[in-house]
Amino acid sequence: MxxxxxxxxxxxxxxxxxxxxxxxxxxxxxxxxxxxxxxxxxxxxxxxxxxxxxxxxxxxxxxxxxxxxxxxxxxxxxxxxxxxxxxxxxxxxxxxxxLPLDMHPVLGNNRALADKIGLAHAEVFGEYEGQLIGLKGKVKRQPAEQLGQTLEQQLGAPVKVIGDGDVESVGLVTGGAGEIISQAVQAGLDCYITGEGEHHHYHDAIEGGCVLMFAGHYATETGGVKAVGKHLEQQFGLQTEFLDYPTGL
Incomplete structure (x- = not known):
């Protein structure tokens, strides 16, 4: 090839x-x-x-x-x-x-993360440069801490949960997209998940009444490369190997 x-x-x-x-x-x-x-x-x-x-x-x-x-x-x-x-x-x-890998509707990082939490009725969400780069939908209603624990188990990495209460409507953008918490608040979502953010995003979440979860920049972005690798194996018979080098961030 x-x-x-x-x-x-x-x-x-x-x-x-x-x-x-x-x-x-x-x-x-x-x-x-x-x-x-x-x-x-x-x-x-x-x-x-x-x-x-x-x-x-x-x-x-x-x-x-x-x-x-x-x-x-x-x-x-x-x-x-x-x-x-x-x-x-x-x-x-x-x-x-x-960004093309984050956004891909089937093989993308966002899609992989959505599948890990069982996000249903997913639609695009999270505007950046005139395009919607993330997903939003619904999970089974549950305490925020429980969803955070599910994320930790699925990703094999610690998750920082900011806020509490039950969550059902969830938005997500993988990687470093903390700034989209403001759009999650505006959309009336119960929870917003991303990899990492800035200090002030804590207050944006608490004051906006939206649970914010930082699940790790690295950890939220392993799904896309793995999915594309599997696709290349199936389409072209190529061998692939995931080279895991977590940063802890």
Whole structure:
């Protein structure tokens, strides 16, 4: 299988060209290899640790949520050089999908998180740059603490629950989307789940009467890369391996 073929397929599958992401994000094929592709390493972050793991596992490409190019032109020096050099020497390509992976209706991070809590009647929610990037729906009515415990069990990571009371209507956006708590309050949701946020989001939640859950930036964003990996296995017969390197954040 050819890496350019796979990259073009992923561009279409994830609608890379049409989804408006942060201007810092570079979605798509970031690093090419010499062409051949048999095994894909799946990771949340392309960092020195996961790159080393991918090379050790004999991967020819990494599919990640957070790539190595952010914020425009970057000189190839320091740790950035180290990552690029290691990948090129090992013939390891890199494909990154940020917001397009969060948003995908079937393979996305939000969809994976929604499935973990049994979110029913899901519809899009959470505006960013004129597009709705998250999901909202309903879970079986339960104490907020119980939903938090379910999240902890499903994600294998600690969950910070801010507020209390029973919850039924839930909104979610994976990763670092604490600012959308204001939209959850405005929508009258009982609960809003994201990965992480800022200090003042605590007060936004308490004063707005909406339970806020921080379930971890890393932990909420493992589902999408795993789902895309399974899809590539089924569609192209590629091998995949999840390269787990949790940050605890």
């Amino acid at each position: 050819d890496i350019i073929q796979i990259a073009r397929y992923l561009d279409q599958l994830l609608d890379i060209e049409n989804i408006k992401d942060s201007p810092r994000a570079m979605n798509g094929l970031q690093v090419q290899n010499k062409g051949d592709l048999r095994k894909v390493g799946l990771a949340v972050d392309a960092c020195q640790a996961t790159i080393a793991m991918a090379i050790e596992c004999d991967c020819q490409m990494m599919f990640v949520h957070h790539g190595i190019f952010w914020g425009g032109l970057q000189p190839a020096r320091g740790s950035h050089y180290d990552k690029l050099s290691a990948m090129i020497q090992a013939n390891l390509g890199l494909y990154s999908a940020h």
